Amino acid sequence: LAKTTQPISMDSYEGQEVNxxxxxxxxxxxxxITWYQQFPSQGPRFIIQxxxxxxxxxxxxxxxxxxxxxxxxxxxxxSLSDTAVYYCLVGGVNRDDKIIFGKGTRLxxxx
Amino acid sequence: xxxxxQSPRHEVTEMGQEVTLRCKPxxxxxxxxxxxxxxxxxxxxxxxxxxxxxxDDSGMPEDRFSAKMPNASFSTLKIQPSEPRDSAVYFxxxxxxxxxxxxxFGEGSRLTVL
Numbered sequence: 759l760a761k762t763t764q765p766i767s768m769d770s771y772e773g774q775e776v777n778x779x780x781x782x783x784x785x786x787x788x789x790x791i792t793w794y795q796q797f798p799s800q801g802p803r804f805i806i807q808x809x810x811x812x813x814x815x816x817x818x819x820x821x822x823x824x825x826x827x828x829x830x831x832x833x834x835x836x837s838l839s840d841t842a843v844y845y846c847l848v849g850g851v852n853r854d855d856k857i858i859f860g861k862g863t864r865l866x867x868x869x
Numbered sequence: 870x871x872x873x874x875q876s877p878r879h880e881v882t883e884m885g886q887e888v889t890l891r892c893k894p895x896x897x898x899x900x901x902x903x904x905x906x907x908x909x910x911x912x913x914x915x916x917x918x919x920x921x922x923x924x925d926d927s928g929m930p931e932d933r934f935s936a937k938m939p940n941a942s943f944s945t946l947k948i949q950p951s952e953p954r955d956s957a958v959y960f961x962x963x964x965x966x967x968x969x970x971x972x973x974f975g976e977g978s979r980l981t982v983l
Contacts, residue, residue: 792971794972799977800974800976800977801873801960801962801974801975801976801977802912802960802972802974803974804971804972804973807971845912856914856917856925857902857914857917857962857972858914859904859911859912859914860911861911862911862912
């Protein structure tokens with residue numbers, strides 16, 4: 759399993775764009791990068807997944823450089839409700855892989 | 870679909886008592902995961918099943934913990950006897966049908982052992 763490293767915490771202000779970077783130097787060829795969001799008292803929720811280049815959905819964008827050793831989750835124009843813990847996971851979509859969560863990044867949005 | 874359903878949402882018990890947590894995965898999902906979350910240790914994978922068969926239980930902390938999945942729509946996590954250090958939020962999650970890597974979580978069962 760590829761190990762991931764992401765900042766423990768981040769602060770930002772409402773209306774700003776927030777970028778959270780995750781390092782995964784040992785990513786394997788068939789590994790995908792998946793991000794989850796967890797609000798207090800709730801289970802994690804899938805945000806976005808990608809393999810290379812850029813992926814965008816209604817919630818976020820995911821930027822993956824050519825070497826795939828890192829990835830950046832971009833949240834446009836955050837609001838107070840985006841305060842949550844964000845987890846970066848790396849692994850194959852082969853469902854026999856363990857799905858292991860790290861410590862995540864605690865994002866705090868200030869008014 | 871109602872999503873992953875867990876019960877009870879909250880349980881307070883005394884040390885030494887048996888605790889049973891229940892999970893109903895999303896219909897059609899063939900993988901089910903049990904996680905435990907605490908402030909100190911974060912989100913830990915305890916065990917996961919594929920087609921009702923346990924695949925990896927290396928995260929189960931000790932013999933006091935056991936998990937079963939008697940059919941595709943039901944799983945239990947049992948702690949016997951419970952100890953105060955078992956206090957945590959226990960999450961159940963199931964895997965989506967499409968190969969998208971999306972794991973669906975229940976709302977969790979908050980366990981307090983006094």
